[in-house]
Amino acid sequence: MKKMDPDKAGHKCGVVGIISSNNVAPELYASLRIMQHRGQNSAGIAVSSSEETIKAVRGLGLAHEVFNAENLSSLSSHSGIGHVRYPTTGDDMIENVQPLVLRSAVGDVALGHNGDIVNSGALRDRLENLGWAFFSTTDTELVLRLIVNELRDMNDPVRAIRNALKLVEGGYAFTLMIGSRVFGIRDPLGIRPLALGKIPGGYAVASESVVFDMLDGQLVRDFYPGEIIELTSEGYMSYPSPLSPEKSERASCMFEYVYFARPDSVIDGKSVFEVRRNIGRVLAREHPVEADVVIPVPDSGRTHAIGYCEVSGIPLSEGLMKNRFIERTFIMPEQGARENTVSLKLNPLRSVISGKRVVIIDDSIVRGTTMRKIVQMVRKAGATEVHVRIGCPMIVAPCYYGVDMKTRDQFIATGKTEEEVAREITADSLGYLSINGLVEALGMKSSELCLGCLTAEYPTRIPGERMRFQRSLESFQEMRSASPQIMRK
Ligand code: SF4
Numbered sequence: 002m003k004k005m006d007p008d009k010a011g012h013k014c015g016v017v018g019i020i021s022s023n024n025v026a027p028e029l030y031a032s033l034r035i036m037q038h039r040g041q042n043s044a045g046i047a048v049s050s051s052e053e054t055i056k057a058v059r060g061l062g063l064a065h066e067v068f069n070a071e072n073l074s075s076l077s078s079h080s081g082i083g084h085v086r087y088p089t090t091g092d093d094m095i096e097n098v099q100p101l102v103l104r105s106a107v108g109d110v111a112l113g114h115n116g117d118i119v120n121s122g123a124l125r126d127r128l129e130n131l132g133w134a135f136f137s138t139t140d141t142e143l144v145l146r147l148i149v150n151e152l153r154d155m156n157d158p159v160r161a162i163r164n165a166l167k168l169v170e171g172g173y174a175f176t177l178m179i180g181s182r183v184f185g186i187r188d189p190l191g192i193r194p195l196a197l198g199k200i201p202g203g204y205a206v207a208s209e210s211v212v213f214d215m216l217d218g219q220l221v222r223d224f225y226p227g228e229i230i231e232l233t234s235e236g237y238m239s240y241p242s243p244l245s246p247e248k249s250e251r252a253s254c255m256f257e258y259v260y261f262a263r264p265d266s267v268i269d270g271k272s273v274f275e276v277r278r279n280i281g282r283v284l285a286r287e288h289p290v291e292a293d294v295v296i297p298v299p300d301s302g303r304t305h306a307i308g309y310c311e312v313s314g315i316p317l318s319e320g321l322m323k324n325r326f327i328e329r330t331f332i333m334p335e336q337g338a339r340e341n342t343v344s345l346k347l348n349p350l351r352s353v354i355s356g357k358r359v360v361i362i363d364d365s366i367v368r369g370t371t372m373r374k375i376v377q378m379v380r381k382a383g384a385t386e387v388h389v390r391i392g393c394p395m396i397v398a399p400c401y402y403g404v405d406m407k408t409r410d411q412f413i414a415t416g417k418t419e420e421e422v423a424r425e426i427t428a429d430s431l432g433y434l435s436i437n438g439l440v441e442a443l444g445m446k447s448s449e450l451c452l453g454c455l456t457a458e459y460p461t462r463i464p465g466e467r468m469r470f471q472r473s474l475e476s477f478q479e480m481r482s483a484s485p486q487i488m489r490k
Contacts, residue, residue: 013193013261013403014099014115015039017212018082018176018183020232021203026076028200029083032212033064038263039115039208040087043098044068048081049181053108059098079203080183080232082176084113087405096137100178101145107152108180114141115208116173116193116403119463124168144169152179159229159240162186170461172254172402172451174224176206183232189242190252190460191226192402192451194268197237204232209266223269226251252451252460252469256404258443259393260364264304271443274304279442280392280434281308281362288432289313290360290388294353296320298363298375305392306362315360320353321375343374355383365393366422366433367406369413373426380427389428394436395419398457401466406454 015036019025029046044067045059058076060067064085084099100113118124121140128143129135135142147168151161158179172192177184185206187195198205198213198220205213210220224230227242253269254261264274284305295315297306300323310317324346359379366372376387395414400406409415414422414433423431436455440447453459458469 013039014087014113015085015208016082016113016115016174016176016185016195017084017205017207018113018178018185018232019200019203019205020080020183020234021200021205022079022234023202024077025079025081025203026073028205028216029076029081030064030068030073031216032205032207033068033083033085035212035215036085036208037064039261040085043086043095044084045086045098045100045113046073046076046081046083047100047102047111047113047178048076048078049178050078051181053180055102055109055111055178055180057100057102057111059095059100061095061098079234080178080181082111082113082178082183084176094138097139097141099139099141100176101137101139101141103145103149105149105152107149109178110145110149110152110180111178112141112145112148113176114139114144114173115175115195116188117171117401118143118169118173119171119401119461120169121171140171144173144175148177158182158184159231162229172252172461174208185224185230185232187224187226187228189227190250190451191224191269192252192254192460194253194257194262195224196268197221197224197230203234204237206230206232209262210268211263211266214265220267250460251449253445253449254402254404254451255439255443256365256393256400256454259439260301261404269445271445276443277304277364277392278308278311279444280439281305281310282312283308283438283442284362284390284392284432284434285309285312287435287438288390288430290390290430290432291358292360292386292388293357294318294320295360295362296353296379298361298372299323299347301365302361302363302392305364309360309362309390313360318350318353320350320359320361320379321347322350323347343371344378347375347378349378349382351382354379357384358386358388359384360388360390361428362390362392364391365396366391366413366426367396368411369422369426372428376426376428386429387427388430389423389426389432391431391433393434394439394455395422395433396454398454398466400454401459401461401463402451402453404454 017032044064047057050056100111102111118140147165174193174195175186200218229240258276297303
């Protein structure tokens with residue numbers, strides 16, 4: 002199964018971990034349903050069945066297709082982790098479904114991963130040359146094996162995790178189980194989100210804070226960059242990054258706010274809903290237009306459109322009705338088939354559109370094929386003018402941190418001006434949010450954000466790409482100079 006909209010960037014994965022005096026299986030399952038938007042290819046839950054053993058149920062498909070009353074009742078436990086997956090590295094096969102579980106001399110260890118390890122190829126080659134064998138094609142197994150390798154030498158999980166992660170670079174959020182112990186781990190720059198919450202009977206970590214709300218709990222706080230937190234039956238233990246939170250660089254993924262996360266989540270202290278509304282307001286200031294009605298592309302453009310209307314004064318209306326029962330997009334790899342899928346999913350409301358100057362609002366444009374179809378659909382429904390406003394600057398460069406935007410030639414904006422893209426999508430005008438406008442809407446400093454896919458400057462070292470923070474490079478080099486010895490298998 003592929004992503005919901007083939008013309009949008011692929012979602013990253015969602016991770017969750019819970020320790021509770023209650024049975025965690027139903028709560029882990031509910032968490033996966035809540036985070037289903039982050040990955041639709043597979044779902045899995047791993048729970049402790051004793052202090053050293055872990056039991057898992059994993060499968061391809063949506064969470065409600067993988068789990069049922071019978072297999073959930075077999076997962077009764079007080080600690081566990083869960084995962085929904087959208088594959089950005091590794092194939093779409095059962096061996097890659099997470100959480101991955103390794104039966105080892107130090108007991109069972111399970112890992113769920115959101116993000117990508119940038120140096121996984123080189124590291125995997127190095128380990129295979131040393132005789133290591135892998136059962137999956139994911140970078141997650143690489144990290145899992147490195148952690149287990151360290152655990153064999155020491156009875157200190159936090160040191161083992163730190164040692165193993167000295168070898169890897171990238172954006173990641175992990176939930177890890179060592180026997181019955183549950184850990185959350187965020188990458189040193191906080192690229193991928195991870196939050197800590199209090200829920201009835203215990204504590205949880207999750208990719209998005211909305212999980213805690215819906216489990217009748219509350220957000221405690223986001224993980225600091227590089228922080229490891231162990232959940233315990235009494236609460237939690239925090240192990241901050243050796244770089245203190247104040248000193249450490251940050252590089253939160255701007256796309257979580259623009260598109261990926263649910264609007265009812267809070268990431269690094271910012272409400273995703275409010276950020277999107279601010280984006281709409283800034284967009285209206287940057288790209289005003291004389292028009293009669295604003296219509297969002299459902300559901301991704303809704304919140305941005307609210308902000309646009311607040312500032313522009315143009316009335317907001319539904320204008321594109323979504324077929325709610327076609328969420329599971331067919332696998333249609335051909336471009337023509339993709340465009341046909343749009344008319345199955347969206348239908349224009351003639352009574353709203355006919356004879357009007359229309360502004361269409363969406364969160365982002367990646368390939369542009371869907372937007373061209375929407376513009377044509379709205380024009381055919383009688384619009385006299387069609388203007389497009391986009392709540393994200395032009396995407397021009399790949400993502401290396403877990404988002405399915407891998408090559409420059411897939412982006413409609415690569416090497417084009419705004420006017421040229423407007424012509425390609427057949428719009429009367431097109432306005433992208435500026436990078437400064439995005440930073441303003443987020444209310445953060447640009448140095449606290451990853452803007453790699455907009456600027457082609459990345460917060461970590463990527464072969465062949467420019468790096469943004471020299472200090473980060475130095476930190477990584479420092480950490481690597483103290484790299485642990487990898488054992489020959
Ligand atoms: S490159 Fe873009 S999508 Fe990838 S982590 Fe950075 S901001 Fe997010």
